[in-house]
Amino acid sequence: MKRKHLLIPAIALAAALGLSACSAAGAGTASPAEAAGDPVVGGSLTYFANTEPPVWDGQRIPSLNLNSINSSIFDTLIAQAEDGTYLPGLASAWEISDDGLTYTFTLREGVTFHDGTPFNAEVLKQNFDRPVNEPDLATVSNGIEENVVVDDYTLEVHLSRKNAALLHAFSTPHWPIYSGKVLSEHSSAELAASPELSIGTGPFKVGEYVKGSRVVLERNEDYDWAPETWEHEGTAYLDEVVVNFVPETQARIGAITSGQADAIDQIPPLNIPEVEAAGLSVLQKDNTGTPYYIALNPNLAPFDDKNVRLAFRDAIDIDGLLQGVYGGVYEKAWSTTLPDTPPLGSFDKSLVDSWEYDLDSATERLEAAGYTEVDSEGYRVKDGERLTLQWYVDSLYSQTDQRQQLGEAIASALKDAGFEVVRTPLDTATFGAEIAKNEHHLADSSRGFADVGTSVSPFTTRSIPTSNGGSGINYGLLSDPVIDEAYEAISTSLDPAVRIEAAQTAQHRILDEGFAVPVYVPKKIVGTTESVHGWKFDAVGYTDSFFDVWLEQ
Structure with a gap:
């Protein structure tokens, strides 16, 4: 019936x-x-x-x-x-x-x-x-x-x-x-x-x-x-x-x-x-929670420099890549919190169109960070060291949404700005433990959950993976007091207005500091x-x- x-x-x-x-x-x-x-x-x-x-x-x-x-x-x-x-x-x-x-x-x-x-x-x-x-x-x-x-x-x-x-x-x-x-x-x-x-x-x-x-x-x-x-x-x-x-x-x-x-x-x-x-x-059906994003590790050079982190984001033509890999079916994500993630209003609409692909800006930021030279293969160099990034990939999810193809396209496109990106696939059993060693610069993820807490949790100190793998989902190993304070309010308050304000504070902090690059809205x-x-x-x-x-x- x-x-x-x-x-x-x-x-x-x-x-x-x-x-x-x-x-x-x-x-x-x-x-x-x-x-x-x-x-x-x-x-x-x-x-x-x-x-x-x-x-x-x-x-x-x-x-x-x-x-x-x-x-x-x-x-x-x-x-x-x-x-x-x-x-x-x-x-x-x-x-x-x-x-x-x-x-x-x-x-x-x-x-x-x-x-x-x-x-x-x-x-x-x-x-x-x-x-x-x-x-x-x-x-x-x-x-x-x-x-x-x-x-x-x-x-x-x-x-x-x-x-x-x-x-x-x-x-x-x-x-x-x-x-x-x-x-x-x-x-x-x-x-x-x-x-x-x-x-x-x-x-x-x-x-x-x-x-x-x-x-x-x-x-x-x-x-x-x-x-x-x-x-x-x-x-x-x-x-x-x-x-x-x-x-x-x-x-x-x-x-x-x-x-x-x-x-x-x-x-x-x-x-x-x-x-x-x-x-x-x-x-x-669009997901709620976090988008597919790339987490940057700010503990390790060159990403200990905010200019390099923001240059990395500026150098990715996300719109062009989503059109090429997905025919425009997947929409660009503007924040680390997805639209419609409860409580409604958590996603900060003011972040839409707040950042874009800008190769000139990427170049200026890299030169400000000291990467003023280019080697014979077209990669940026500072103090004789090539601008090389290690991207760890959980093989379990590499075929989801053709992420392997997308990741390779991103890595290839970043050469235009002088980044060399090395992608290393890891099996799920060892992925967390390898991340915890703090030897990587990049790791990608997405996480569906119909509550805003899960879109902020991957950027909190409490979610940093332990040496035995644990269950930590902070793949950038980020420890930031502003985000931690926002998450504390989100995870403890039953007042939707408090949770929404804290969620928007965290989103701005993550984007302003270049701690992550949102890529697309999974569905x-x-x-x-x-x-x-x-x-x-x-x-x-x-x-x-x-x-x-x-x-x-």
């Missing part, structure tokens, strides 16, 4: 944060079910994803592909509505203490995991205790200090510090809630290695997994606790979803145009006309056949659950 969205205010925090996500039903974000009639139950959807998740545990290494799969396997504690407010998920209600350090969750009763075991406060404690006991998890950053079971269906979460984005964190696939039996019987490494241990409470369960090839999701026939954010009640429409891992772009496109696939992920912008010409639908681009309906994206811009998806027969 169709479900009407009764947007009941979740708690005072939701209103205070002023979170407002782009509608998932907006133009180009979902196929029109109305045009095809009533949803049909049954069928198998074949989906070609561009990569296999490197790790299957969302608390360890969150990734776009993992989120898209996990959102169908695991329910979230909180659900985020299209208008940004929070609604019950596995938690039916919650309260926050006056000091903001204790969250009390009342849990939904009658929920069971795929293995038949019950969901309750003790199991939720097992899940939330993980970052307390495993300091290398990405979720450690949420600041959970202790979890206390009050009764069978009430859990208190005690924080070591205020975290204004905690409810949003609990609404994302970054917090998969595993069966207590799985957590008791298996190690963290085992959870990360295979989705066969991904035993959640969601509308689909893992039926088959072939490493390097595919994962099959089967409908959970016992599912009857969908949150209000979905369009129907009861079980999912589809019998199963077959997710094939196909990194080759043309293979994915060939599969959908030939009828071998019902949907494909990550259509390169230059291939959109080809897909649309075949009579297929192309669904798009999810999915292709589907005309028989696919009910496809949705979440507020971050990732593919959400397959729960409402159905196939026209």
Whole structure:
């Protein structure tokens, strides 16, 4: 049956944060079910994803592909509505203490995991205790200090510090809630290695997994606790979803145009006309959070000189590169916070057109920094040393959005200003540790999250990676008191005006000092056949659950 969205205010925090996500039903974000009639139950959807998740545990290494799969396997504690407010998920209600350090969750009763075991406060404690006991998890950053079971269906979460984005964190696939039996019987490494241990409470369960090839999701026939954010009640429409891992772009496109696939992920912008010409639908959704950006390391010469950092930015013709690599489909990012990142207004519109490609300016800045000579190969030289930059690249993401091609184009174009750029690919397991050695000048990243805190966090002292890799995402190793102070306000205040002002302060500081170069606004681009309906994206811009998806027969 169709479900009407009764947007009941979740708690005072939701209103205070002023979170407002782009509608998932907006133009180009979902196929029109109305045009095809009533949803049909049954069928198998074949989906070609561009990569296999490197790790299957969302608390360890969150990734776009993992989120898209996990959102169908695991329910979230909180659900985020299209208008940004929070609604019950596995938690039916919650309260926050006056000091903001204790969250009390009342849990939904009658929920069971795929293995038949019950969901309750003790199991939720097992899940939330993980970052307390495993300091290398990405979720450690949420600041959970202790979890206390009050009764069978009430859990208190005690924080070591205020975290204004905690409810949003609990609404994302970054917090998969595993069966207590799985957590008791298996190690963290085992959870990360295979989705066969991904035993959640969601509308689909893992039926088959072939490493390097595919994962099959089967409908959970016992599912009857969908949150209000979905369009129907009861079980999912589809019998199963077959997710094939196909990194080759043309293979994915060939599969959908030939009828071998019902949907494909990550259509390169230059291939959109080809897909649309075949009579297929192309669904798009801009991300929120941080754009794709290049972080500069100001601790290491020559980037310890502000003139060189700003010269680097001035020397990149971002508009031309985005047109050449993406055909203009991706828009230029003007700030390290993306438009529509909640709370609305966090993105500072005054930064639009505030900087541009200017080779003459780059030359002037480099000469002011002492790079007055040019060697026989056209590179700038100072005191006999060539202006060489080391760019470390996480290989896991190098194929996302054709970033390898874009990065090479950027490196090549920078020679016009006299920069020599050496790109070094590193596997994900060692990337953080190598960054922590402080031997690089550049590293690139993007991070989707529907809360402004995540767009500032990568530039804070607390996010600097440790020597063992850790979970630090500050790839420029930046430690700046102005940004740290702004982040403190963003991460602790429940007043949207305070958070917005602090976010804009951080954005100006990052750009004025040349600590990073925003490049483009990432977006999810999915292709589907005309028989696919009910496809949705979440507020971050990732593919959400397959729960409402159905196939026209």
